[in-house]
Amino acid sequence: MFSLKDKVTIVTGASRGIGREIAAQMASRGAVVVAAARGDNAAGTVAAITQAGGRAEVASLDVTDEGSVAAMVSGTLERHGRIDVLVNNAGIARDQLMLRMKRDDWDQVLATNLTSAFTCAQAVLKPMVKQRSGRIISISSVVGQMGNAGQANYAASKAGLIGFSKALAREVASRSITVNVVAPGFIETDMTKELLAKAQGDWASQIPLGRAGTTADVAAAVCFLASDEASYITGQVLAVNGGMYM
Numbered sequence: 001m002f003s004l005k006d007k008v009t010i011v012t013g014a015s016r017g018i019g020r021e022i023a024a025q026m027a028s029r030g031a032v033v034v035a036a037a038r039g040d041n042a043a044g045t046v047a048a049i050t051q052a053g054g055r056a057e058v059a060s061l062d063v064t065d066e067g068s069v070a071a072m073v074s075g076t077l078e079r080h081g082r083i084d085v086l087v088n089n090a091g092i093a094r095d096q097l098m099l100r101m102k103r104d105d106w107d108q109v110l111a112t113n114l115t116s117a118f119t120c121a122q123a124v125l126k127p128m129v130k131q132r133s134g135r136i137i138s139i140s141s142v143v144g145q146m147g148n149a150g151q152a153n154y155a156a157s158k159a160g161l162i163g164f165s166k167a168l169a170r171e172v173a174s175r176s177i178t179v180n181v182v183a184p185g186f187i188e189t190d191m192t193k194e195l196l197a198k199a200q201g202d203w204a205s206q207i208p209l210g211r212a213g214t215t216a217d218v219a220a221a222v223c224f225l226a227s228d229e230a231s232y233i234t235g236q237v238l239a240v241n242g243g244m245y246m
């Protein structure tokens, strides 16, 4: 079930956290993973996948740089001849209350979390349209669905991913390309380490399932949406949040 055998899959932000686990789980299901992050930051991910018997390669990618995105996509096409799955996972947070938020905090978060999805999706769409198949999965957040004080920039970028994906899903459905969103709640990674440590009790009380999520919880949802079994699902937001927002 949920085999990804031979599917050429790009995962952005694959150097650590959720992206690293998505890359590992997809490779363990047979995907050929292009693990993308800045510089050779995804080398550790690729080494671990290869050691476990999977197939993966490092790609140097800055999602805010159009030239870098174009080079990563054309390199993937040269090596593999097709692109089956794009996972837009790379993301940052620059939290600040609105009155103190700097324009640069807004611009950087929107460029990394939202404009990157536009750039990457546009770059993979041509080959996917030609193939008449493809999967585009973007990692949003519960914060994009319910808001969070101090995260106006982050919430806007993550809510933007949802609207973007629904519009694109309608555009490309006739080519058998599906476009979906996974919206995690609080997941233990570098991004949330401090936050979770500071407010352990608070978060737990807001989560019906009573715990923070794991990167494996999120990766499993992404693998499902990338699989053949999910071929009739498009324009959807799959929440992986322990019931925090229903």
Ligand code: NAP
Pocket (backbone or CB within 6 Å): 012, 013, 014, 015, 016, 017, 018, 019, 036, 037, 038, 039, 041, 042, 061, 062, 063, 064, 089, 090, 091, 092, 112, 113, 139, 140, 141, 142, 183, 184, 185, 186, 187, 188, 189, 190, 191, 192
């Ligand atoms: P993380 O541990 O901080 O990892 C972020 C990843 O994004 C890294 O691999 C980083 O790669 C990459 N990245 C950042 N800027 C980039 C850029 N300009 N170009 C290429 N790659 C870039 O974060 P995470 O917690 O795993 O989060 C992954 C995604 O899930 C994000 O989109 C985040 O918003 C979302 N999310 C997380 C949570 C959570 O609770 N953790 C909840 C909901 C949603 P480098 O090596 O290049 O820095």
